[in-house]
Amino acid sequence: MRDYVTKCGFSSVCLGLSGGIDSALTATIAADALGPENVHGLTMPSPYSSRGSVDDSFSLAKNLGIRCTEVPIKNAFEAVKATMQPLFQGKPEDVTEENIQARLRGLMLMALSNKENHLLLTTGNKSELAVGYCTIYGDMCGGLAVISDLPKIRVYEISRWINREREIIPWNTIDKPPSAELRPDQKDQDTLPPYEILDGILELYVEYQLSADEIISRGYEEATVRWVQRRVDLNEWKRHQAAPGLRVTSKAFGIGRRMPIVQKFVG
8 A cells, every 4th residue: 555655646645534444444554554644534424424433433543643534514415405406306315315425525535635635545345346335426536445355344354353452443333333324324234235145245256256056056045146246247337437456355356357347247
């Protein structure tokens, strides 16, 4: 990471701190690579963010010695919704409003990047990127995807290893159920299979290039396997526009696994 950042002409980085484990691990790596004085985190609560997530962001920043600034997006979110109201009138809120929040955060982070000459780090993991559980022009904004080749289960394993001697990443961040906090009471598992199952299927499909039938024969439920396969195939266009990532597995998206952007594979 240090090599990439400095060769791109930067000496410092910024990133969004959500209070979640992905941004916490990314910030920890950045502080170690560049020095805590060269890392600036923004915590950007929306109307659906818990106070605990903001507090966890500040606790992480204190443990690492990095700078953390709170920049709420509630007013900007309400302004965008009011501006779009003539077009959205009569239509219920859905993923559109979730993505507006993510894109407002991307806007704030890119503004900070420009103003202070930071390289913006994205914080998404491989599991999310594989199935498109991320917002293009939102949380995908940035110049380097630090953990984009780390499956979610590995993110947890590494975070616990980092805390082997003392708490660096707040234990509450590690122990709480993962959530994007873009709607009330949202949890990742509302949309995705449990990460233990998702990551097992992704490893077989992406890294070992097994077919859906071969993966099903390993004991995975057919509907889940075919859902994951379809999501991976459909989101190639999104990954094609993602920031370059650091490769740590045998098949990193965009480096070890090049696929057509659009296709009609027979599942």
